[in-house]
Amino acid sequence: MDVIAVDDPTDAQIRQWHAVLLAVHADDPAGDPAPEPEQTVARLLGAEQGSRQRLFAAVEGGEMVAVAALRLPGEPGADRPGEIDIRVRPGHRRRGLGTRLLAEAARGLRGDGRSSVLAQVTAGTPAIPFLETHGFHCVLTLSGLQLDLADVPPERVAALVAAGPPGYELVRWRGVVPDEYAAALARAKHAMADMSAYEGAPWDADRVREMAEMVNKRGDGLYTVAAVRGTTVAGFTEIVVPADTPECAAQYDTAVVPEHRGRRIGIWVKAAMLEWLRAERPEVREIETDNAGDNVHMLAVNEELGFQRQRESREYQAAAADLPG
Ligand SMILES: CC(C)(COP(=O)(O)OP(=O)(O)OC[C@H]1O[C@@H](n2cnc3c(N)ncnc32)[C@H](O)[C@@H]1OP(=O)(O)O)[C@@H](O)C(=O)NCCC(=O)NCCS
Known part of the structure; x- marks a missing residue:
């Protein structure tokens, strides 16, 4: 040999x-x-x-x-x-x-x-x-977690969306973030930094736009749902629907800014995302995501929504x- x-x-x-x-x-x-x-x-x-x-x-x-x-x-x-x-x-x-x-x-x-x-x-x-x-x-x-959308009753999703915390509203967009939320979204992306080993340049409005443009350029669909209070993005979740395998969507970032945690904003934005995807992209059958093993809050949110654990990497x-x- x-x-x-x-x-x-x-x-x-x-x-x-x-x-x-x-x-x-x-x-x-x-x-x-x-x-x-x-x-x-x-x-x-x-x-x-x-x-x-x-x-x-x-x-x-x-x-x-x-x-x-x-x-x-x-x-x-x-x-x-x-x-x-x-x-x-x-x-x-x-x-x-x-x-x-x-x-x-x-x-x-x-x-x-x-x-x-x-x-x-x-x-x-x-x-x-x-x-x-x-x-x-x-x-x-x-x-590794996977949600089979057929296993999630629409009424349960609707109830979670209706149970949003007072004082916040939901906004959503496809592709690049609207200018009015760009800086606030970058600040919320910073909230990810304390959840995972964080490397790379700090998030600013330009980097947020660049990331979305990159996804667009590949032909994939980037969907974002955010919970906002005034001009603050308190929490958000992102899903990418690939152009070549739209039945299997990928979870991108989800984060809630530290001072807005403990109000079920994480599950609220994720439930609103499920409702939106069902209406907008009915071909999506499952969503895949990865959670850091020590990120107990995000794992709990995902399991409450019905995500099943697959493999551990x-x-x-x-x-x-x-x-x-
Ligand atoms: C992991 C992998 C690369 C090991 O290759 P390999 O040629 O079998 O490894 P080696 O023969 O050099 O093993 C060295 C030692 O590792 C340990 N080891 C390797 N495979 C093992 C197994 N299946 N069970 C227990 N110990 C194992 C043993 O201590 C072994 O020494 P021993 O055979 O004298 O007991 C191979 O199993 C593989 O290709 N797996 C799939 C791809 C993968 O997961 N790659 C890892 C990414 S880095």
Whole structure:
């Protein structure tokens, strides 16, 4: 078995890489669609903007049997963790291939001046014991939740909408936020910052508009419902209906500003969103969302609305110094 760097993959190597991804997916589909060949081509040939990548493969008898992609966000030596993804064909596991690829990626990581690495994995899969034996620890859990709209009685949604707190009103818009609410929405987006590990530029009116324009450009529909008092956005929720799979909508941000919490504004805006979607986009059949495992309030709101827990995903982190190799 050889481990090779695939920094400039040929067409044949891309096909073999894709075959490994398909074999791993077939073994544990976990509800996700199988990767499409074009996605693999795009992933291998073009790193995301502002990021570079190193690719490695384990080859046996001329066939790729395991692959590893190391993403390196930012400039070399940037004080940001790398991101690793390793996939080993089911028939070739527990023979040290994953460990060999991790060691190779660790050299790439250290060579780029990084001090740590992250991995996104699903709870209950072999990835957990694999990472834990190699110095990784869990830094974040995310519960995947799904709401089947057919399971939510319209009368219950109507009752929740009618039970909104006094002194607030509901407003809604599709796409870019109306100018009168842009700054207030940016302030409310800041309220997300204390709920989750928050990275990136602070929210301002321009960034809020840019995010909406990006969704528009993809052809997807962004729907926002906000609870406002005067010119203040006290809370809001966003849903994106993808152009290619409109039956499965994605929950984007939901937040209630700290001084307006405890008045059931979170469930109010979400119920109003369900009512609006039903009228406006009847083809939406389910909504998917992820909640941080320690975000008990948001989990409670979602479960009260009827969201069912699906899989738990976890983010693991390791210091480069603790990795094999
Ligand atoms: C996780 C994965 C990469 C491990 O690959 P692998 O080649 O089987 O791993 P290794 O043989 O190097 O295993 C090293 C050690 O990890 C632990 N380990 C790996 N798989 C395990 C399992 N199913 N159960 C318990 N321990 C396991 C063991 O301690 C193992 O050592 P041992 O075999 O001597 O007991 C592979 O199962 C896989 O491709 N899973 C699907 C994709 C995925 O989740 N990738 C993780 C993203 S980083």
